[in-house]
Amino acid sequence: MLETANSRSLYDFLWPAVAAVMVTTAIAAIFLLAPTEETMGAAQRIVYIHVSVAWMGLASFVLMAVTGGIYLFRRDLAWDHWSRAALEIGWLCCSLTLATGSLWAHAAWNTWWTWDPRLTTAFVLWAMYSAALVLRSGVEDPHRRARMGAIVAIVGVLDVPLVVMATRWFRGIHPKSPHMEPTMRLVLLISVVCFTVFFAMLLLLRRSQLRVADMLEDLQAQAEA
């Protein structure tokens, strides 16, 4: 392991290159390929970023709950590394969903925030993420920390179907699935795929960092013993 810490593998160069290609492709599609919408103008392009980060925010919470559940069964901290990496990426994406959504809302509805069911459930999800982050940061023991994180994730994941179905189950002003012309749909698809790959790479990187950090802590304890 110490050798891997010192040497540079192909992976070290490959992941930033793929991440850069993905982000460049998404940005190029949003700026160059997507047509300008008649009513909202350029502000409508926020949708491509907003939907991509919102999807990652929801997927990360599901991943966090699944890996948290597996941890509770197996008591193996390797599953907690997945859970914690998903928590960080998910919190980032959920925060960006609220920020980009707020900017879109100001352009479309002339208000930064309204307690629409979709917005409210998304805010609850962000609050759950934040609660998990705060709770985890306050606990020293890794197993206790993992257990608390898993419980919050399993309880919080109940909000995910509510966020997804909020526009269908409750009456509100958030668009259900906006009617888009084929080019716009294609750009949305490219954007979602590219951002998913990019954030998945960040998640894998963070998960491997957490694993190495735990291994180094064990080695440090051995060296001090």
Next chain:
Amino acid sequence: MLTFMTAYLVVWFAVLAYMLRLGGEHRRLRRTAEALQAQFEKQRPPRQRAA
């Protein structure tokens, strides 16, 4: 265009900040690994060290 550019820059800087944090963590782990390697080298008996 201003609204879209603001949203784009918010996402850009947030992701950049997170990536910088990951970079900082990477450097910290590398330093810890190197310090441990040096410590284990010192603790190893001289015969093994020569081999």
